Amino acid sequence: MAAIDKVKVLVVGDSGVGKTSFVHLACHSEPYSNPGATIGCSVEVKLHGYKAGLPGEKEYFVELWDIGGSSSHRNSRSIFYNLVNGIILVHDLSNRKSHQNLRKWLAEVLDKGNDKVNNGYDYDPEQFAGNQIPILVIGTKADQAQSLNGNVLSKRSSVAEECGADEFNIDCTHMKYLTPGSTNSVKLARFFDKVIERRYSANQGHVSPLTDRRRWKNAHMD
Numbered sequence: 617m618a619a620i621d622k623v624k625v626l627v628v629g630d631s632g633v634g635k636t637s638f639v640h641l642a643c644h645s646e647p648y649s650n651p652g653a654t655i656g657c658s659v660e661v662k663l664h665g666y667k668a669g670l671p672g673e674k675e676y677f678v679e680l681w682d683i684g685g686s687s688s689h690r691n692s693r694s695i696f697y698n699l700v701n702g703i704i705l706v707h708d709l710s711n712r713k714s715h716q717n718l719r720k721w722l723a724e725v726l727d728k729g730n731d732k733v734n735n736g737y738d739y740d741p742e743q744f745a746g747n748q749i750p751i752l753v754i755g756t757k758a759d760q761a762q763s764l765n766g767n768v769l770s771k772r773s774s775v776a777e778e779c780g781a782d783e784f785n786i787d788c789t790h791m792k793y794l795t796p797g798s799t800n801s802v803k804l805a806r807f808f809d810k811v812i813e814r815r816y817s818a819n820q821g822h823v824s825p826l827t828d829r830r831r832w833k834n835a836h837m838d
């Protein structure tokens with residue numbers, strides 16, 4: 617039997633925003649009752665049907681690399697940022713700062729945690745406009761944010777807009793937000809399809825965040 621091809625997707629965002637809860641919901645189709653803080657990184661694998669129901673349908677493993685968000689591990693986590701095929705940015709809808717910090721997370725991942733980031737290098741939206749790495753933005757804790765702001769499920773993320781990413785908002789404590797066939801579930805499947813396409817289409821291969829950044833510079837700085 618042929619080996620199943622795989623892609624690597626990073627899941628990043630501030631500590632406590634719900635990365636582990638989202639990954640668990642996506643991989644096990646049930647909420648995680650009591651997730652602990654992730655130290656380093658935890659990897660879950662999801663079997664994804666690429667182009668499900670269409671010609672060219674094929675199964676792939678999607679590795680979801682859930683990166684612990686604690687700032688105390690910032691200097692050591694760049695070891696997880698090699699050979700990345702996709703990025704999921706997670707923020708807490710009831711915590712505006714966690715959304716602002718997504719820009720820092722993107723800068724950190726695309727610069728592989730180098731000194732510029734650690735010493736205050738900040739986000740340049742243009743840097744990500746022509747990004748080759750597919751990005752998905754997920755807002756969590758819609759249940760908690762609901763009481764603060766009425767229509768939080770349809771709230772748009774400026775970060776998603778800036779980098780041309782797809783996005784959705786959920787409550788990770790309820791499976792109904794990721795039911796098979798739902799809008800969110802379809803968006804997630806399309807994102808995985810895009811990641812697989814970029815990874816396995818002709819002339820692509822693995823795209824490292826650094827290569828990606830150089831490509832952007834070459835295209836825009838001449």
Ligand SMILES: Nc1nc2c(ncn2[C@@H]2O[C@H](COP(=O)(O)OP(=O)(O)OP(=O)(O)O)[C@@H](O)[C@H]2O)c(=O)[nH]1
Nearest residue numbers: 631632633634635636637651653654685757787788
């Ligand atoms: N009410 C509510 N609680 C949530 C939601 N998502 C996560 N939580 C809770 O938020 C807390 C932190 O969730 P985690 O999934 O561990 O967060 P994390 O981003 O993985 O955190 P680190 O591992 O520290 O980076 C847990 O108590 C979760 O149960 C949500 O959508 N709604």
